[in-house]
Amino acid sequence: MFEYAPAPESRDIVDIKPSYGLFINGEFVDPKGGEAFKSVNPATEETLAEIADASSEDVDAAVAAARRAYDTVWGPMPGSERAKYLYRIARIIAERSRELAVLESIDNGKPIKETRDVDLPLVAAHFFYNAGWADKLDHAGFGPTPRPLGVAGQVIPWNFPLLMLAWKIAPALACGNTVVLKPAETTPLTALAFAEICQEADLPPGVVNIVTGAGETGRAVVSHGDVDKVAFTGSTAVGRLIAKAVAGTGKRLSLELGGKAANIVFADAAIDQAVEGIVNGIFFNQGHVCCAGSRLLVEESVADEVLTKLKRRIGTLRLGDPLDKNTDIGAINSAEQLQRIRELTRSGADEGANMWTADCPLPDTGYWFAPTVFTDVQQSHRIAREEIFGPVLSVLTFRTPDEAITKANNTPYGLSAGVWTEKGSRILWAANQLKAGVVWANTFNKFDATSPFGGLKESGYGREGGRHGLEGYLDV
Template sequence: MFEYAPAPESRSIVDIKPSYGLFVDGQWIDGQVRDKTVNPANEEVLAEVAWATESEVDAAVRAARAAYENVWSTMPGRERAKYLFRIARIIQERARELAVLESLDNGKPIRESRDVDVPLVAAHFFYYAGWADKLGYAGFGASPRPIGVAGQVIPWNFPLLMLAWKIAPALAAGNTVVLKPAETTPLTALVFAEICQEAELPPGVVNIVTGAGETGHALVSHPGVDKVAFTGSTEVGRAIARAVAGSRKKLTLELGGKAANIVFEDAPIDQAVEGIVNGIFFNQGHVCCAGSRLLVQESVYDEVLASLKRRMALLRVGDPLDKNTDIGAINSAAQLERIRTLSEIGSEEGASRWSPPCELPERGFWFAPTIFTGVTQAHRIAREEIFGPVLSVLTFRTPAEAVEKANNTPYGLSAGVWTDKGSRILWMADRLRAGVVWANTFNKFDPASPFGGYKESGYGREGGRHGLEAYLDV
């Protein structure tokens, strides 16, 4: 095994302000309530951030309504596109700054922020900028119209990328936005507000209100909001669905998952193992579509498990700003406690737990990459979303059994199939109840490809042409 010298990314490119307010109507306003955001890798306080009250959310929605009626919805699509292109270019220009800030606030490795998150953020704005003047050709009628004001609530696992998934299609379609980032990861959303100012986006088109659950509730239940988009836990998604039930608001929900990553005996084992590792340990397992259930055909179970353990022993856990790091910090103390609790339950229910030798930092929120074998479909670790670097391993004998086990979940967001046979991939994809099925790969995203789930994983699609539909009156 190679020994890697530390290769830390410099923090000097990021200028974190001591405190941040709310971005409303193109200006910064002071909030009445404040809280702190911390670096999960060392528990260092990064900044003090305002939490919007009901009255401040109301001001943001009113600003969005005025901008929608007076400026944005009446602006020709080609003019809206210019703003989206400008935002995309500024994101590229400030890519290194955004990547470092994302890793500081979220805990994910800088390699992922730099090479995956931020490039995809820019790509989404470029992609939807291209749609802004072509909405009549999207397949939703000759003259689709925007809906109005979109209230958007995003999670902490991909703070800036989820912002792009929400804001880019909304603006391209002619809507205005009030967005609430997660309370533990608000900083890149607040820098995005600065980018909107730099791009000279008309005031009120994008508003950023930070806060916790109370702020989110005030936003989604506001009578001036026409469309609600939420990415996060199934429990909160249910609450939002109840809050908007009976109203005229359109709703899309992208919720939890418990994806099956299915390895057949004819799969390229080394390639599959890389896909397994990427499927569950990417972003510390803080991925709604993570391949957290590994289904291996019995005939290659021993080979796959041995290869997986060898690969896991090479994973480097540590400083998120170190370019050598594979697995960073868990986002919060609360999430770490959930991961620990469900892992202990897995052991108590009889599954065998294994982690590679791993020295964890003393400060911060850390959890070693873990696999459980001897897992049955009745185990809680095989049914509940852990949202951490924990993999449950099950076996199957036939393709039909693999489908049965893969679909035996309340979720339906994603799945992966590893096999040498193209016909088997198509056969499986046709039967798996998952919004996304990856073939001989995992966790690959593209702005042109729609993403979303079935059952308790929510409804509606984000990304691609389909992602426009939720923001158009068709």
């Protein structure tokens, strides 16, 4: 195996301030209660910055600023003018992409090659794409005169902090809404950098407001009486609570929640290609992906071959410094998430599954978990039913296509799935049978700003991205 010399990306391009306020009405302001919390680098456990903890009073101020901007500036503004601001934001993101990629890796723990080559290009693409729709909404297929909803309250997770921000803010602004967004408490830095980008783009004050904090801040945003639309990405458990809180209020709601995706490999698949797809499906972003292919369903006749090649390939993955350009597996985002991954892997071993872990040294500091594969998994096992949200793969086998579909659909989730076969007819048949919002064929984890993304069942409802992503922000 090749030995790679360290190739770290420089941190010098990033200027992290000692402390950050809330971004309300176009300015950074101190929280009314004066509370703060720390943002921590998960790879080193060093404190990066102190972050303002927004109270309900701060959320009131942010929503009031968003309402004023909607009523007086952004709502009445022609779509062609709104588009100019979105294009300007997109260009600034593209120009600052190296800086933002480094900042995301430091704050989140994911490898720099993922933030650099996946996250940031997609972030810019979503703003460019939605900018193009801003003056064409009458022709988007939602009726002749679709109107914005008003103020959107948005809550995003920690696994793709800047990308989830783009998924939420870009369509909301394109449609004429204003925004109050709460980033995850463990990964606020790129959202606050985006606030600076809004200032740099001369976005009218109040159009975008960013309030940092934990669960209480999110609850204040979601339950605020002057918020017209709620958009949430995160766990199914929190999604249920939000759905109950919003029920009967007249607010529009979209939810993008958890998943337990099946990655189905048929005997006629190109095995080497499928192995690469399996690795990408579960170990990309340390498995911190709601649509991760965490359940591998492989046809019994090729199971041994697939597992042998898969373990050999996993053995070549490099775990370590997220800022090293050679790193494949970065840090787990938080101590809390690492504890959950450990708990679920223990349950897998206790329930009788066979656990195999890649032989790789773990750094002494930070939050780390080696790539892990479970075989002899039963559908009743927790590791086959619950979302682990880490670099842990559960392997099941099947003998017939119908059995594969039955096992794949035996989950309360319905976000994504993958199918590996050389037969186009089988791909189309399987995609039609699978109860999932997104089905990939002979690939996995491929995203595009022009393509809608969302789930079925307990994976939520509504779509983000593409033309369909506009509908959740329009009164049609």
